[in-house]
Amino acid sequence: MSDIKLRSAGYPVIRNVPTTAPRRGALIICIYIIIMNFWLTLQKPISVLAPMEDVTDSAFRQMLLKCGRPDVFFTEFVNADGLCSVGRDAVIHRLRYNPAEKPLVAQIWGTKPENFVKAAALVEELGFDGLDINLGCPVPKVVKNGAGAALIDNPSLVKELFLAAKEGAPNLPVSVKTRIGFKKKNTDSWITFLLSLCPAVITLHGRTGKEMYRMSADWDEIALAVKIRNELKSKTLIIGNGDIQDLQDLKLRSTKAGTDGGMIGRAVMRDLFVFCDTPKELSIEERFKLLLDHLALFDKTWNGTRDFSIMKKYFKLYISAFPAAPLLRAKLMEAHSTADVKKALDEFMSY
Numbered sequence: 001m002s003d004i005k006l007r008s009a010g011y012p013v014i015r016n017v018p019t020t021a022p023r024r025g026a027l028i029i030c031i032y033i034i035i036m037n038f039w040l041t042l043q044k045p046i047s048v049l050a051p052m053e054d055v056t057d058s059a060f061r062q063m064l065l066k067c068g069r070p071d072v073f074f075t076e077f078v079n080a081d082g083l084c085s086v087g088r089d090a091v092i093h094r095l096r097y098n099p100a101e102k103p104l105v106a107q108i109w110g111t112k113p114e115n116f117v118k119a120a121a122l123v124e125e126l127g128f129d130g131l132d133i134n135l136g137c138p139v140p141k142v143v144k145n146g147a148g149a150a151l152i153d154n155p156s157l158v159k160e161l162f163l164a165a166k167e168g169a170p171n172l173p174v175s176v177k178t179r180i181g182f183k184k185k186n187t188d189s190w191i192t193f194l195l196s197l198c199p200a201v202i203t204l205h206g207r208t209g210k211e212m213y214r215m216s217a218d219w220d221e222i223a224l225a226v227k228i229r230n231e232l233k234s235k236t237l238i239i240g241n242g243d244i245q246d247l248q249d250l251k252l253r254s255t256k257a258g259t260d261g262g263m264i265g266r267a268v269m270r271d272l273f274v275f276c277d278t279p280k281e282l283s284i285e286e287r288f289k290l291l292l293d294h295l296a297l298f299d300k301t302w303n304g305t306r307d308f309s310i311m312k313k314y315f316k317l318y319i320s321a322f323p324a325a326p327l328l329r330a331k332l333m334e335a336h337s338t339a340d341v342k343k344a345l346d347e348f349m350s351y
């Protein structure tokens, strides 16, 4: 009997007959899954800011809120062992965020399942929307410990780490960010294995760990990963990563490779407006204003606890595309504080 017939017969719909009860149950389960997995609520292609150590901190992410935000933010990666050690204060700052940055995924790295349980629990407790496991970092300090991209050659440990993360953060979608192989391309078996774990998302950077950044990202391998996912009828989303220049490029590459979206990394260091539909031309005054906004956010967020020299890597982002920019940048490199930068900008404007 349908809901309408039940209502007209004077029965409360809640006491439904078996034909509608399973449907209602399925609907509740679907709503529950969507609430638990924010990724499923996003429109495709999904745009994502790449995690970048010492670049994409909370102050930088808040700059993107002003200029044009991605659908999803990631934190810089955080070492799970560090989060579980007495020296936790040295790394936990990477998990600092402003709620306006949500949906926000925290990324962890490491090799110890017991610490993944604890780190994941902390990430859930701190109110993040998702948890990501780094299986792609190729830098020596990480791979020499068997972590990051080195884990591509250690699937049994990856399984343990993934299950540990799920155990620690049972209410968060757990995703992985990886490459197409460690020493050589291995997309087929690696992605098939990862899909067997049912992560919410696989973000795939189209290079091997060994390639670092030497050649162009191989988007044919990313398309292959999508094909494998489709053949296996897996529900895992695939986000492509590597060399995306801006939002238009993200859309084109996602369509061509069939991914659910794309992740942009280094291009944000050239243009803060990469997540906007149309490119933005900035006057010198607008550039200065943005730099001062960033400095204000840096000071407010870190309050002297992070070295000011970190800010210097952003100067080129703001101080460029006008004739005297290289000279002014050289001057700014001597700055030790926001006050020094303000003084140099004022002097420049008064010439």
Ligand SMILES: Cc1cc2nc3c(=O)[nH]c(=O)nc-3n(C[C@H](O)[C@H](O)[C@H](O)COP(=O)(O)O)c2cc1C
Pocket: 050, 051, 052, 053, 054, 055, 076, 077, 107, 134, 136, 137, 177, 205, 241, 242, 243, 244, 263, 264, 265, 266, 267
């Ligand atoms: C300075 C820097 C720091 C990075 N830090 C991280 C990190 O913490 N976690 C991670 O998964 N990838 C990290 N990456 C890799 C990027 O997230 C991204 O996968 C890579 O840069 C390729 O994307 P792109 O071509 O859009 O830059 C880093 C890359 C750079 C350049």
